[in-house]
Amino acid sequence: MPVRRAVCPGSFDPVTNGHLDIVGRAAKLFDEVVVAIGVNASKSRLFTPEERIAMLEETTAGIANVRVAGFEGLIVDFCREIDAVAIVKGLRGAGDYEYELPMAQMNSHLTDVETVFLPGAVGNAFVSSSLIKEVATLGGDVRGLVPDAVLEQLVRRLAERTA
Numbered sequence: 001m002p003v004r005r006a007v008c009p010g011s012f013d014p015v016t017n018g019h020l021d022i023v024g025r026a027a028k029l030f031d032e033v034v035v036a037i038g039v040n041a042s043k044s045r046l047f048t049p050e051e052r053i054a055m056l057e058e059t060t061a062g063i064a065n066v067r068v069a070g071f072e073g074l075i076v077d078f079c080r081e082i083d084a085v086a087i088v089k090g091l092r093g094a095g096d097y098e099y100e101l102p103m104a105q106m107n108s109h110l111t112d113v114e115t116v117f118l119p120g121a122v123g124n125a126f127v128s129s130s131l132i133k134e135v136a137t138l139g140g141d142v143r144g145l146v147p148d149a150v151l152e153q154l155v156r157r158l159a160e161r162t163a
């Protein structure tokens with residue numbers, strides 16, 4: 001039987017508990033899941049590609065059929081390169097759907113790679129990397145919304161930035 005491989009793409013700057021919920025659930029649906037971290041150099045990020053890859057490797061280490069990779073260029077080209085049949089994305093609400101649907105349709109126009117949408121867990125509906133960074137920057141408590149190891153790195157990075 002061929003391996004049914006899926007990709008969970010994102011910026012993961014940083015990875016949140018919402019992302020990890022989707023990756024863990026995708027790992028139950030597919031033989032292998034590759035977390036694909038967009039490393040497009042033009043965007044300014046809080047964490048480097050290497051740091052984001054390391055954070056994902058650490059936080060998904062307990063899931064045997066998950067691996068982590070960086071990618072540049074089109075996600076569908078990466079999918080073709082690694083022989084993935086699907087892109088898995090989480091939807092927190094209608095706003096995510098509006099944003100994701102044209103991308104899914106474009107990716108479907110470009111290739112036969114399917115997009116599979118999973119509903120985000122209710123408890124993570126408000127969790128995004130950008131809000132986490134904003135709240136943490138302004139001194140808010142984001143414990144429980146990101147893995148503990150990520151929280152430590154986030155606090156350290158923000159302290160370095162304000163020093």
Ligand code: PNS
Pocket residue numbers: 009010011012038073074075076102103104106107
């Ligand atoms: O976590 P994000 O920022 O929502 O992730 C966005 C990402 C990296 C998944 C998306 O921008 C992407 O797929 N980029 C790769 C470039 C690409 O394929 N663009 C065309 C999409 S139709």
